[in-house]
Amino acid sequence: MAPRRTAPLKDLAWRLEAAGFDLLTAIIRIAPVDWVSAFGGGLFRLVGPLTRAHRTARKGLLLAFPQMTQSELRSMLSAQWDNFGRYIAEFPVIDRLTPNSGRVEVIGAERLAAIKASGRPAVFISGHFANLEVQAAVILEAGIDCDITYRAMNNPYVDARVRRSRARYGVRLFAPKGGEGARELLTCLKRGQSVAMMNDQRYDGGVAAPFFGREAHTNPAAVRLALRFGTFIQPLSIQRLRGARFRCVVHEPIVPVDTGDRTADIEKGVAAINAFMEARIRERPGEWWWLHRRWPTAAYESARE
Numbered sequence: 001m002a003p004r005r006t007a008p009l010k011d012l013a014w015r016l017e018a019a020g021f022d023l024l025t026a027i028i029r030i031a032p033v034d035w036v037s038a039f040g041g042g043l044f045r046l047v048g049p050l051t052r053a054h055r056t057a058r059k060g061l062l063l064a065f066p067q068m069t070q071s072e073l074r075s076m077l078s079a080q081w082d083n084f085g086r087y088i089a090e091f092p093v094i095d096r097l098t099p100n101s102g103r104v105e106v107i108g109a110e111r112l113a114a115i116k117a118s119g120r121p122a123v124f125i126s127g128h129f130a131n132l133e134v135q136a137a138v139i140l141e142a143g144i145d146c147d148i149t150y151r152a153m154n155n156p157y158v159d160a161r162v163r164r165s166r167a168r169y170g171v172r173l174f175a176p177k178g179g180e181g182a183r184e185l186l187t188c189l190k191r192g193q194s195v196a197m198m199n200d201q202r203y204d205g206g207v208a209a210p211f212f213g214r215e216a217h218t219n220p221a222a223v224r225l226a227l228r229f230g231t232f233i234q235p236l237s238i239q240r241l242r243g244a245r246f247r248c249v250v251h252e253p254i255v256p257v258d259t260g261d262r263t264a265d266i267e268k269g270v271a272a273i274n275a276f277m278e279a280r281i282r283e284r285p286g287e288w289w290w291l292h293r294r295w296p297t298a299a300y301e302s303a304r305e
């Protein structure tokens with residue numbers, strides 16, 4: 001009997017959660033964007049340190065910056081929670097955080113214009129910086145046909161709402177899973193469409209490459225796709241300027257070289273991606289999501305308290 005009750009109960013919980021999401025979204029969308037952002041930052045500066053993720057973030061910072069003092073550590077953790085809280089609060093109003101809204105400036109826009117003019121697809125990558133969702137609007141407002149990969153939410157009703165809200169301003173969200181997901185990415189590129197993905201999280205079974213002086217397993221998909229289609233990887237980063245205002249930087253492309261040794265070529269490309277991510281994090285460490293476990297578990301266990 002218990003298995004029969006599980007699905008309906010879970011479905012009911014999902015629906016209630018989605019109703020709560022709708023209510024919260026409606027309330028947030030009434031308020032001014034800057035007020036919403038500031039409230040989220042303040043709230044998470046208070047509650048973030050009470051969570052288990054705080055310990056993960058603390059150890060991650062110490063793994064990356066072992067010489068960091070306790071005062072610097074406290075300041076950086078506070079900045080991380082402020083930024084993350086702002087991101088959460090800005091989530092329901094992301095359609096108001098676009099270049100056309102005047103809240104996002106773009107550096108290196110000529111690179112996006114060149115991609116559009118070429119008619120060739122590119123593989124966009126970025127990391128969990130500031131408000132990462134802003135970057136999708138930057139790509140699309142440049143006129144580039146691009147599918148944005150993302151991790152689907154566990155609640156299918158909330159996930160559907162997120163997809164619809166993004167579709168209103170042209171963002172096509174795509175959650176690749178397994179072989180079918182890989183085939184869809186290939187299909188997009190064959191059609192001449194660009195693809196965009198986050199490439200800064202731990203990927204068990206991926207390519208091990210240096211990251212802050214430690215080996216970190218990284219998803220090689222961007223490099224594999226670029227090599228297969230003879231194209232390049234276009235890195236982006238997003239910076240928080242003041243409150244809910246941002247700067248998106250379109251960086252120098254990463255061009256994987258096909259030497260005929262596919263394994264070595266992929267490893268070199270992944271190392272270049274990790275180097276890019278590390279450089280951006282070093283520039284603005286308080287805006288990266290340290291609450292993700294980027295290194296193997298053993299590294300976190302060895303980090304000083």
